[in-house]
Amino acid sequence: MSNGPFTLSAAERLKSKKDIDTLFRQGEAFFVYPFKVFYTFKPTQHPALQMGVSAPKKLFRQSVQRNYLKRLVREAYRLQKPALQQIQQSEGLQLQLMLVYATTGKFTYDKVYHSIGNILDKLIKKAHPGDVGDAKKEA
Template identity: 40%
Template sequence: MNQSFQNIEKLKSKKLIDELFRNGQSVNAFPVKMIYAKIPFEDAVKLKAGVSVSKRNFKKAVDRNRIKRLLRESYRLHKASLIEKLDTQYVCMFLYLGKEEPNFEFVESKMKKVLLKFTEREELS
């Protein structure tokens, strides 16, 4: 399967983001939090994802952008196994809640835990 994170898979629509934060559920593996919701959209993908880092915790844009790159890369590497298990369309947002700058191995381990919790919760419902 293609392991890229294409433009069509990125969460950019303000309507979708507003609805996600209004009606979404969350799973957490501190400091990575995933907010998700079953929201239908027109594109031919099963999952749209976005990332966010708090300006309160990281004042410098350089630091926020680095953490967002780490989140996107760890998501990109593990999304194939996640998408195989989905049957409907989802919208999700990954938030980094920590106060210290992480390394890639840490972010990747937390991303795996969050995605595992998400798949377990969605299989039950």
């Protein structure tokens, strides 16, 4: 079974506690409302892209809200990741990415989709410092 460009397989999810701890300790971070983004780029022979999502219990007491938010984020990321994946593979980089929802404000799919697009654009610029056009896809 081949992975298409719009899939999010188990191998692409950041699940290892060791990897997540390393990412928080040694990775770089930036903020794009409403997410705090932690990431690391590493040159490698086998480019890989891993992503994780966190919705803090302190901000969303009900698990239903946390799980719904994480589902929205994964869906928005899955639909927009091919542009990032193309740059990451051409540069031969391993990218680990953690998105932490950092505000208590209301969230809609449109807001989440737009924010994920901005995050991926920023990551593309950091991965490929050359002149890269706008990588966002039209919704």
